[in-house]
Amino acid sequence: MHKVKYSIGQLAKESGCKVETVHYYEKIGLMPEPPRTEGGHRVYALPHVKRLTFIRRSRELGFKIEQIKDLLKFIDEPNHYCGEVRAMAMQQARTVQEKINDLERLHSALNDMVIQCKDSNNSIDNCPIVDSLFTKKATE
Amino acid sequence: MHKVKYSIGQLAKESGCKVETVHYYEKIGLMPEPPRTEGGHRVYALPHVKRLTFIRRSRELGFKIEQIKDLLKFIDEPNHYCGEVRAMAMQQARTVQEKINDLERLHSALNDMVIQCKDSNNSIDNCPIVDSLFTKKATE
DNA sequence: CCTTGAACCTATAGTTACTACAGGTTCTAT
């Protein structure tokens, strides 16, 4: 199942990205410039597949490109320890938790609004949702 | 506390936006072109403050600009009923709930990784976080 | 060997919702 050479299309498929995304990652220096065929087509190998998979998974976990660059630096350069990566993962977990909290506040605000607005045949002038959106948040 | 005329800076402050954002909203047709002074400075009134506050609050609730355009259409045009707005709020609540679910999955994935990685002095080659990021999600 | 069509190439523009200049004008307060 593991090939030795991959076209860009195969690389993309294997790692779950689009071809354009690979081009983009190459342009911003996240993926290396691979060897080419005579005709100029990119030729990849297994390490490329792994690297791109790493990138895609990290993106799914909400890491920003710049953070991924840092993670890859740890991995590319020898003499690094797990602790640095662990710290980044913990920080990321905190960031995600904050986003969850924000969204939950938002979700209950929306639900409150919907509950307030029992009579859908109300004219728009009396709609409690519209009303509450015209109101400022904290200070007046 | 309620004035009759507002400069763009005052409008921005009252509604919690930046001046540049007001310019932007005018350019994309979310805010109307207001009257001007002799010298060309924009002059706003209370309805503008309310409208912009509505927009800012809706953005905070995660509505996209296009959705806000729809909401404002309901409000601007008479003969609309609360039901349309209510439906949009409910849909928005669902969307937000989905985002929360996604983030919670992500959060526990990150936490799992951190827990797996007990020994921070591990070399990077043995780091379980790095490992799991090199692994594909569902299918191999 | 030749052809055909899928896959590839580069470069550029578009997306979303702003933010940040630059370089000039107007307003306001002293």
Place this chain on the structure above:
DNA sequence: ATAGAACCTGTAGTAACTATAGGTTCAAGG
């Protein structure tokens, strides 16, 4: 009258891609 804050327009930049155009190369079938 003048200083400087606030305003004006227009353009470019941000993040992380996606999409398009217009052309070239590759692989498979005849």
